[in-house]
Amino acid sequence: MSAAGVVDPARVVDESGRVVLEGVGKRYDTVRGPVDAVADVTLEIAPGEVAAVVGASGCGKSTVLRMLAGFERPTAGSLVVGGRPVRGPGPDRGVVFQDYGLFPWLTVAENVRWGPRRQRLPRGVVRRRTEAVIETVGLTRFADRFPGELSGGMQQRVALARVLANEPAVLLMDEPFGALDALTRTSMQHELRRIHREAGTTILLVTHSIEEAVYLADRVVVMAGGASVGVPGHVREVVAVDLAGERDVNAPDFNAVERRIAALVHAGTDGPGGGADAADRA
Amino acid sequence: MRRPTAALWAPRLGRLALGLAVLALLVAMWHLGVRGEWVLVFDIKMAFLPEPLDVAVLLWDFAFGGVNDDAFSRTLWEHLGASTLRVLAGFALAAVLAIPLGVLMGRFALVNAALDPAVNLFRPIPATAWVPLVLLIIGFGSQATVFLITLSAFFPILLNTLGATREVSPRLVEAARMLGTRPAGILLRVVVPAATPGIVSGLRIGLGLAWVILVLGESNGIDTGLGSMITLAREQVRTDRIVVGMIVIGVAGFCSDRLLVLGLRGLFGRRPLMRAA
């Protein structure tokens, strides 16, 4: 069975993959008083779009992703996925963690069919989906292995297959390839592109690699600020990646986009007031 | 995919030989000590001990007879059987109570707040301190022994389960939640398996303690059981029988731990649910 057959093609155009954030803020109450991790994040991601989020450490990338996942509640604003306000975690939003989060006592196949099983899908559907997504990530030969017996790259494939088995409308990935070596990382990026072409899922990808962001994303969200610089994390700019055809990380136009985003990421702190203080710090 | 058998067994056999060599050395020292009438630290007078060979012969007689053929001969199996049943009953009861309670306390702050003071007040009271009260409110007999064993095995199982449950990676719980797992599923399918290595450690400690407490429980008003046999031997000032009883309890405790580990290993198969034993 081909991987393309797993996912309903209609899902690419339906609205279940639309992500809308409006004035989203998160304030953590800590022992040293309240900390504004992010403030006033407004963003819309179209169904089937790939959006990458980049920005300095501590600017609130994970916080935004975790609120979308339903792990954290916003303290301001609203998050809506597929027309429904986010109230908690759910199988419509698959999360891929940097540290995989696989169940070590279950085999690859058992990890992957966890989601469909919990939805109480018919046995045949569970089996077909499990087999298909394991094939999609190229792990058919390893279906009966335990996660501890696999390399990091293979474990992350399992984590990806595990959420794909739920046919989520949105994929939320927090530095999914951050723990992998450069070669594995590149091959996982190719694979993610291919899977996205086939499944058409909306993807929000948090990454530290600007190259990865430009390679994979339709738009790159550049975040700035963060509790440590005294300004809540916020969206500094959203850069559309208008690169036609197959993307080539060595092409001049690719590098131009990369440079533009790097400049935005490294422009120091600009509070909501503007970039004036960026010059002072430089 | 399996490793060659020889490569797997050779180092194990080597380690086993080392362990047996140390045991043999201890027995040799025991023999020399009794012969030489050594007086060790704590004023241990080795001369009062029976010799290892005499103990071995008596142990044979205790198990199979044919040496003295008195009331003591061939009674090992009866005593061992009675003791094993008490240990198993007390241990099983402790496990059935302590595991669910530990999981609930580790997972729900309210349950923990409710039970933590009670647990920590009862925990330091040793089984020896319970004995007089138990004899008055339960009376002499098997039930009192089983109660003491349950009580003693309960706390290590509870505390290990509680600790292991608290240490379950929040990441696994998040993963299960985003995959659409309901709260009951989180508890039974994520928290319990993730805590299993710690629970198993608690079970092993609890089972070991069950054998320790056995002698205490059986020293009052019970005729069959290894503890009662040792108690009787003390009244008769038969150090050789005492030592035989001690050896049997040691071996039984050791074997029960091995059987527990092997049984769980059979149950879990290749799943990584246990620390290396």
Ligand SMILES: Nc1ncnc2c1ncn2[C@@H]1O[C@H](COP(=O)(O)OP(=O)(O)OP(=O)(O)O)[C@@H](O)[C@H]1O
């Ligand atoms: N549970 C928490 N309690 C208190 N403060 C928190 C908590 N989680 C995050 N923060 C703070 O919120 C800010 C944003 O954190 P977040 O993890 O979202 O940053 P990030 O952009 O993902 O950083 P990185 O690139 O290092 O992963 C940080 O200042 C962090 O210290």
Ligand SMILES: [Mg+2]
């Ligand atoms: Mg982060």
